[in-house]
Structure formats: C-alpha cells, structure tokens
Amino acid sequence: MRQLRAILLTLGLALSLAAVSGCKMGGPKADPKAQEACKTAAKDADTCKACCTAAGASGHMFMSGSGCKCL
Numbered sequence: 001m002r003q004l005r006a007i008l009l010t011l012g013l014a015l016s017l018a019a020v021s022g023c024k025m026g027g028p029k030a031d032p033k034a035q036e037a038c039k040t041a042a043k044d045a046d047t048c049k050a051c052c053t054a055a056g057a058s059g060h061m062f063m064s065g066s067g068c069k070c071l
Contacts, residue, residue: 030055030056030070031055031056034051034055034056035052035055035057035070037051037055038051038055038067038068038070039068039069041068042067048068048070052068052071057070058071
C-alpha cells in the first residue's frame, strides 16, 4: 500500500511539474506595442478580441470610453 501511494505521489508531482513548465515555456509572447495599437484600431468586441489574440494577449476587455484593452 505504501509503495502504491509513493508511486502515485511521484507520478502526480511529475505531471504537475510538466504542466507548470509547459505553461511557462510554451505559447506566444505578448507584444505590448501591438496591444496598445489595438486600443485605437479595434472598434467592436470581435475586432478587439481578434487584435488582442494576434498581439499575444490571454484575453480581452472592450471598454466603450477608452477603446480596446488587452489583458
């Protein structure tokens, strides 16, 4: 029983480390200049989302007063 518990703990730790390192290392880097350009270029929510995605942002928020804001 102890061996099974140790194996499961080791496997869980290995999977956790793989997931954390994959999140930090993979994916496109956000471009702050491109995100700032979205503020004036995007006039609606769909365009804002597409612009933020292309700039490497993880999400978007459309504010009517200040334009598109990438998060």
